[in-house]
Amino acid sequence: MTQVVHTLDLKFQNRNDAIAAFLIPYSGGAVLVESGPGSTTEGLKAGLDEHGMKISDVTHVLLSHIHLDHAGAAGWLAQQGAEIYVHPRGAPHLINPERLIISATRIYQDKMHTLWGDFLAVPENQLHIPEDGEKFTIGDLEFTAYFTPGHAEHHIAYGFGNLVFTGDVAGVRMPGCDYVRLPLVPPELHLERWQASIELLLEKNFKRIAPTHFSIYDDAEKHLLDALKAAKTTSLWLEEIMPTNPGNDELGVEFTKWMSKEAEANNISEHDLKTYEIANPLHMSSTALARYWTKFRQPAT
Ligand SMILES: [Zn+2]
Incomplete structure (x- = not known):
């Protein structure tokens, strides 16, 4: 497949490289992979404009x-x-986003609107809900939907020729x-479902990989192996720390320390580190890890 894929930088919080949407022009207009947040519609317009396209040219949006x-x-x-396009478990929240908005507002409070803008409902008759492994075409473009839980249960990666959009x-x-x-x-x-999802994508032998945070890389296999390693080491790290019964704050401090060490070992600049954290706020990680441990890993007493 020779279709060109453009990375649009949505300039989230006036920062480069934090959140992408991917643009694929085709005979019928344009397909976007990811819409970005409601707060970056100007960035999206500007990105489309750079490629001579308008919002009204966008015929389909594939959400991870x-x-x-x-x-x-x-x-x-x-x-x-x-x-x-959205996963079956994501669809009800697009049709009626009220609950999603309430729970996000609980997390972001008065910053909710500045950070994320409006989250409008999608009319049901404009939704497509693919099945796992389903191939579908838009004009002359062909995509495959791979259900890939782990980060979220309702996650889809989209195969497109030798490229995979990994959300x-x-x-x-x-x-x-x-x-x-991660x-x-x-x-x-x-974490186990996450590992299985990465292993599934590895089996498909993609050459290029497009994570929403951020851009397109030519070393899909290496990238996926690095992600797999991160999932495995996170699991091992938890096995070490959780038996000491850390409180949520302590877990957060320890996790942040561990992540800082990793970033240092990988020579990540302070500027890049800030972007990593805007794309992936560490303050939520300890809550996520504690919840996962209690729900799925803690031995029954
Ligand atoms: Zn996410």
Whole structure:
């Protein structure tokens, strides 16, 4: 397949390289992979404009999952005519985003709107809900939907020729860096399912990989192996620390220390580190890890 894929930098919080949407122009207009948040619609317009396209050219949006940084503008794009692809478990939240907005507001409080903008509903008749492994075409473009839980239960990676769009399941990696960090967020984090998802993508032998945070890389196998290693070491790290019964704060401090050490070992600059953290806020990781441990790993007493 020779279709060109462009990385659009949505300039989230005026920062380069934090959140991407991917643009694939085709005979019928444009396909976007990810909508970005509701707060970056201007960035999206500017990105499309650089390639001579407008919002009204966007016919389809493929969402990896419904977290605000990936799917927040989907309803807004649907309002202007786009059709939206989403995992069956994400669909109800797009049709009726009220609960999702309430729980996000609990986390972000008065920063909710500045950070994420509006999260509008998607009309049901504009939704496409693929099955696991389903191939589908948009014009002359062919995609395959791979259900890839772990970061979130309702996560899809999209195969497109030798490229795979990985949302958050292959972790976060900044341009110019070799370091892959996993975004560990509550409430659905599941490290074993995550490993299985990465292994599934490895089996497909993709050459190129497009994580939403951030860009397109030519070393899909190495990137996926790094992500797999990160999932495995996180599990081992938990096995060491959790039996000491750390409180949530202590777990957070220890985790942040561990991540800082890793970043240092990988020669990540302070600027890049800040972008890693904007794309993947560490303050949620301890909650996610503690919840995962209690729910799935703690031996019954
Ligand atoms: Zn996410």
